[in-house]
Amino acid sequence: DADVTQTPRNRITKTGKRIMLECSQTKGHDRMYWYRQDPGLGLRLIYYSFDVKDINKGEISDGYSVSRQAQAKFSLSLESAIPNQTALYFCATSDRSSGANVLTFGAGSRLTVL
Amino acid sequence: GIQVEQSPPDLILQEGANSTLRCNFSDSVNNLQWFHQNPWGQLINLFYIPSGTKQNGRLSATTVATERYSLLYISSSQTTDSGVYFCAGRMDSNYQLIWGAGTKLIIKP
Numbered sequence: 170d171a172d173v174t175q176t177p178r179n180r181i182t183k184t185g186k187r188i189m190l191e192c193s194q195t196k197g198h199d200r201m202y203w204y205r206q207d208p209g210l211g212l213r214l215i216y217y218s219f220d221v222k223d224i225n226k227g228e229i230s231d232g233y234s235v236s237r238q239a240q241a242k243f244s245l246s247l248e249s250a251i252p253n254q255t256a257l258y259f260c261a262t263s264d265r266s267s268g269a270n271v272l273t274f275g276a277g278s279r280l281t282v283l
Numbered sequence: 284g285i286q287v288e289q290s291p292p293d294l295i296l297q298e299g300a301n302s303t304l305r306c307n308f309s310d311s312v313n314n315l316q317w318f319h320q321n322p323w324g325q326l327i328n329l330f331y332i333p334s335g336t337k338q339n340g341r342l343s344a345t346t347v348a349t350e351r352y353s354l355l356y357i358s359s360s361q362t363t364d365s366g367v368y369f370c371a372g373r374m375d376s377n378y379q380l381i382w383g384a385g386t387k388l389i390i391k392p
Contacts, residue, residue, distance in 0.1 A: 210385075213382070214379050227379060228379065272328060274328075276324070277324045277326075
């Protein structure tokens, strides 16, 4: 099994629908992140969480919300999806105790909003 | 905010060739990392290289923090090296990694 698992891997939805992307990890890392990747661009941070009670906005948090249900689970919600949220979404984890903040990524969730 | 420039944006090479990818930062950064995204979208961390040089097989990376750049060297390229290579770093005052736009590498057999 993958260390960082994202579901669903692919999703097509319509404008205005609520969408949830889920992430779970077996690495025991305390830090979790949600990133968005658009074609031809690097990743942009949506939200990050350093522990269950710590949630922080990233560079592009508008239109998104998150929930850290447990240390191992971090979900991303689009309350009312719009076409410009069509993108590849990545969950990532890192270990604070390592000091290096090296990221481990899930396989990605491709979201298409029609 | 900090800007990250990667060059070249695209690179096409024959199998067996060597290559150097560059990452320039507009300000001092720490936590410099290199990633490879394969053609199926999977992102893998290659190096954590805030300064100095590291080697891992055919890949090596060097960061000169005082001059705000990092280099990724790929020797004896293989078709499996194809994909997009990203660098990312962060400022001391901010936990967020800032990413470059990537170098798209195509290795032809």
